[in-house]
Amino acid sequence: MSTGEFDIIVIGAGVAGGVFAASQPAGTRILVVERDLSEPDRIIGELMQPRGIQALNELELGHLLEGIDAQEVNGYNLIKGNERFIIKYDEVQKGIKGVGLRNGKFLTNIRKELEKRENITVVQGNVTQILQENNAIVGVSYTQEDGTNVSQYAKLTIVCDGPMSLLRDKLSKVNKKVTSYFMGLVLKDLELEFPSYGHMIVTGDFPILVYPIHTNAYRILIDYPGGKAPKMGKESIERLKESVVKVLPQEMIGSFLKAMDEDELKVMPNHSMKNQAFRMKGAVLLGDSLNMRHPLTGGGMTATFSDILCLNGELAGIDFRDETKLESAVNEYYKNRGKDVETINILANALYEVFTDGELKEACFEYLQKGGEQATGPLSILSGINRDKQFLLKHFFKVAMQHPVRFITKPAKQIRLYKNATRIIRPILKDEGVSAMI
Numbered sequence: 001m002s003t004g005e006f007d008i009i010v011i012g013a014g015v016a017g018g019v020f021a022a023s024q025p026a027g028t029r030i031l032v033v034e035r036d037l038s039e040p041d042r043i044i045g046e047l048m049q050p051r052g053i054q055a056l057n058e059l060e061l062g063h064l065l066e067g068i069d070a071q072e073v074n075g076y077n078l079i080k081g082n083e084r085f086i087i088k089y090d091e092v093q094k095g096i097k098g099v100g101l102r103n104g105k106f107l108t109n110i111r112k113e114l115e116k117r118e119n120i121t122v123v124q125g126n127v128t129q130i131l132q133e134n135n136a137i138v139g140v141s142y143t144q145e146d147g148t149n150v151s152q153y154a155k156l157t158i159v160c161d162g163p164m165s166l167l168r169d170k171l172s173k174v175n176k177k178v179t180s181y182f183m184g185l186v187l188k189d190l191e192l193e194f195p196s197y198g199h200m201i202v203t204g205d206f207p208i209l210v211y212p213i214h215t216n217a218y219r220i221l222i223d224y225p226g227g228k229a230p231k232m233g234k235e236s237i238e239r240l241k242e243s244v245v246k247v248l249p250q251e252m253i254g255s256f257l258k259a260m261d262e263d264e265l266k267v268m269p270n271h272s273m274k275n276q277a278f279r280m281k282g283a284v285l286l287g288d289s290l291n292m293r294h295p296l297t298g299g300g301m302t303a304t305f306s307d308i309l310c311l312n313g314e315l316a317g318i319d320f321r322d323e324t325k326l327e328s329a330v331n332e333y334y335k336n337r338g339k340d341v342e343t344i345n346i347l348a349n350a351l352y353e354v355f356t357d358g359e360l361k362e363a364c365f366e367y368l369q370k371g372g373e374q375a376t377g378p379l380s381i382l383s384g385i386n387r388d389k390q391f392l393l394k395h396f397f398k399v400a401m402q403h404p405v406r407f408i409t410k411p412a413k414q415i416r417l418y419k420n421a422t423r424i425i426r427p428i429l430k431d432e433g434v435s436a437m438i
């Protein structure tokens with residue numbers, strides 16, 4: 001392949017890189033370099049929120065969810081001890097739902113789509129270097145399966161090498177934090193009262209999620225708080241089993257114990273990372289390599305598709321030979337992307353902290369249990385359809401302030417609740433609503 005054959009090089013055919021490449025106009029010449037093109041079996045990116053599906057449709061790629069036995073998700077079943085209630089996505093009335101899927105099957109659909117496009121070349125290779133000339137990124141160097149190194153050049157390099165990105169440090173100030181770990185298994189033969197719902201279990205000190213991913217299979221994600229990975233020795237596994245059984249609803253225990261014996265327990269770190277890109281000519285970060293939030297609310301893919309819509313909007317109609325226009329398109333993307341993802345990020349990071357603070361968790365559960373707008377309002381933010389930050393903050397503070405009379409009857413507890421809510425939200429808000437470019 002000759003130098004300058006491509007307009008765009010995409011690093012990583014994951015959720016971000018794959019969907020971005022597939023959503024480009026037919027005339028844009030694209031090279032996608034993916035480290036491993038085989039179908040992955042991973043526990044990330046398996047619940048797509050309604051706005052994610054809507055955005056995928058806007059990108060004219062809604063069909064990528066077909067033929068993979070994806071399961072509809074109509075809302076959440078919240079469970080705390082013996083108390084439980086469901087909240088349906090408001091959008092379900094308009095036919096907009098969430099979906100549970102196997103991430104590997106979705107990625108295979110995306111990659112098949114790329115193979116169909118004449119303007120896209122997909123190669124398997126490990127990108128080892130982003131090539132720089134005169135303060136601009138001009139392409140990539142990658143190692144092929146047979147060990148040979150190849151360099152390729154393009155006007156724009158889209159860096160989508162995911163949560164564990166090794167390439168982002170050239171292009172951004174990396175301030176990644178591991179907030180907790182998710183341990184995942186597949187539960188089979190579950191008899192649930194609300195099979196087409198995500199189940200959020202907040203009975204114990206750590207939240208647990210259960211949602212359908214294909215016929216007769218549910219993903220369980222068990223949170224392991226803190227920045228240290230869980231130990232996987234025999235004794236630790238036994239302790240884990242005991243602590244999960246204590247808090248899991250009765251109808252899930254048999255299936256969980258069977259899965260512990262038969263399935264491989266997969267572990268993934270849950271990061272949060274604010275967007276802080278350096279402006280580097282010829283390159284742009286997209287997906288988890290740019291910005292991450294806690295996966296409790298399943299917002300990562302939705303945020304990624306919003307970013308793709310934003311970047312595509314800025315790139316629309318641009319002649320890739322016009323470097324000035326290309327640069328200004330990337331600048332505008334960095335400047336504007338935040339407004340469509342900030343509520344997803346704020347809710348994800350704040351809700352995780354709320355669920356790990358006993359008193360705030362109680363208050364949140366009680367608030368949502370009231371139903372009506374107090375339940376569907378916050379869920380509309382979680383679904384990604386409602387992106388009104390003031391609306392999110394109104395509900396966030398109403399959780400802490402739902403019993404103002406307690407400032408008189410139980411002042412110490414009420415003040416603590418309010419202070420803790422403020423302590424949680426303040427740094428999270430500081431990280432959002434700012435340009436991604438520093």
Ligand SMILES: Cc1cc2nc3c(=O)[nH]c(=O)nc-3n(C[C@H](O)[C@H](O)[C@H](O)COP(=O)(O)OP(=O)(O)OC[C@H]3O[C@@H](n4cnc5c(N)ncnc54)[C@H](O)[C@@H]3O)c2cc1C
Nearest residue numbers: 012014015016035045046047127162287288295298300301
């Ligand atoms: C435990 C967990 C659960 C999650 N659950 C959900 C959920 O339910 N719903 C949701 O919306 N989001 C969820 N997320 C977040 C979501 O998975 C991510 O936001 C999304 O996958 C980001 O897409 P990406 O393309 O940036 O990364 P990825 O999808 O990981 O893609 C990165 C790609 O780059 C490739 N790559 C990496 N390095 C190189 C290299 N050097 N050269 C070539 N290729 C390379 C990788 O092989 C991979 O294919 C979860 C995250 C975690 C950690």
